Amino acid sequence: MTPPLTQSDIDREIAELHKAHDGEEADQPRRDFAPYRSSALRHPKQPLIAVDDPEAAELTGPVFGVTDVTALDADLTKQHLGEPLGERITVQGRVLDRSGRPVRGQLVEIWQANASGRYLHQRDDHPAPLDPNFTGVGRCLTDDEGRYAFTTIKPGAYPWRNHVNAWRPAHIHFSVFGTAFTQRLVTQMYFPNDPLFPYDPVLNSVTDERARQRLVAAYEHDLSVPEWSLGYRWDIVLDGPSATWMEEGR
């Protein structure tokens, strides 16, 4: 029987992989990142096939509108009769494409654990309490400047079974649409100065430190509301070309 994996095993693997890719600019995580054990059988081994077709369907994408969201969706603290427990926060920022242009009127979806680090999901068996006043799901459309904003509570860290004593740093899951299907993004936003960062194989699958920093929100005191909430800012830049981007690039 193989001995159970410890944090120091994982730390060593992460350090080796970071060293092997030291200095390389890499905007995206490595799909094959052994310290995240679930990646082993779930990444392709053949190289991706390049598509260079100005008519590709993926250069366009789904559209959403006011019928797809309701006003309450962006405030995760008001979806139940009572108020959720935890530290009330606002998270806001802009969604931009690679040329820095705002992505307008597109759908941003979030989901997260509650303040105790528990998801409202049948398969989450972490023995931390559920909160009857918190679901942990939000949605909004970006405005004409590409801005989004959510009011929620700060999620807790939680254990997972990647290895012995594995803990995920607190994070909010984001799903974002651009103007093209190629720009689709599902990611996680982290909170500044979390002591769990160096131990987490998911965050560290992004081997470029500069890229990892782009996953961490900034605390901005001016966004905090007196006697009410703490404010974080996190801008999102979508990868991938779009039909309009290609036209301008010609």
Next chain:
Amino acid sequence: MNPTPSQTVGPFYGYALPFPGGGDLAAGGITVHGYVYDGAGDPVPDALLEFWQADPSGDLSGAPGTLRRDPVTGAVIGRHGLDFTGFGRVPTDADGRYALRTLMPGNGYISVCVFARGLLHHLYTRIYFGPDAFLDALPPHRRETLVAAREREGVYRFDIHLQGEKETVFLDFG
């Protein structure tokens, strides 16, 4: 500008991203169904598939309303069946299976985006329904991973293999 990196969708997206009727783009057209498999050949019960496609005339404008909401309860009431939104989202079930009910795309293929726990950055592939110049450029054994198998009138099978001998062709748009 440098892009924001992707991170895995994780295991707990289930109460946030899927919605009732997510795979029912239109009635009276075609059904595409299949399984998602990992590198050991086991079905993946926690993958999330998204679909984007042209309408039967080849139009790629799409339409809002995929997630249309009831303004009274906030619940998803979904597409009203008049506009073709072109977008679908289906989580695999406990067997690793999905089904999509839609219209035949006028440009010959449906675009697929694959998310899963264990997959740190989503993958793109395409479901083709017949010959295409793009397929001709691929080696024959890889080409067939992109072609839906017709099972009977209007019903097609399309499996996705994330890894292994039958590994699906995944695409890079640069």
